[in-house]
Amino acid sequence: MSTIQMPDISIYNLEMTHYSQLKPKHQANGLTLIEAKVKQYQFNRFLYQFVGAAWEWTDKLSWSDSQWQAYSEADNLHLYVAYVGGSPAGYFELQQQADGNVEIMYFGLGERFIGQGYGGYLLTQAIEHAWALPNTRRVWVHTCSLDHPSALQNYQARGFTLFRTDIEPQSH
Secondary structure (H helix, E strand, C coil): CCCCCCCCEEEEEEEECCHHHCCCCCCCCCEEEEECCCCCHHHHHHHHHHHHHHHCCCCCCCCCHHHHHHHHCCCCEEEEEEEECCEEEEEEEEEECHHHEEEEEEEEECHHHCCCCCHHHHHHHHHHHHHHCCCCCEEEEEEECCCCCCHHHHHHHCCCEEEEEEEECCCC
16 A cells, blocks of 8 residues: 655745734724633634634644633733624734744634725734734744635734745645
């Protein structure tokens, strides 16, 4: 029996080192954004699965409740949820890190909301909120070749620049 060789995964690391690099998209198309100020790890887990299922987000699927709680309810993590017509449409998490770095930990839209013009606006909001956090000197994000085909293009269209590409074997 032969084994199928899966293609390697490219991990794209992007950064923005000054707010002036942002190329915003201001058209909300009916999307509203609300910060989840009451931290509930179950909600973060729901959003991770809601958005990530289509893109093989698997790194946190095996986490225990206590792991989710420690991550999601940490003081340095900020959750913003996008709604369309009262329904959750997507989200992003911002994590304040050492030396003024803010990472967009997770960002995305539910499948039903992709391709409707929300992505550029939601990413603009993520970047603006990241720069608004105290002492931010750099905003960064990573995406990969398993993500939506337009993901890397959206990051670059908003002003992110690629600073490193890593290659990882796909494990399936």
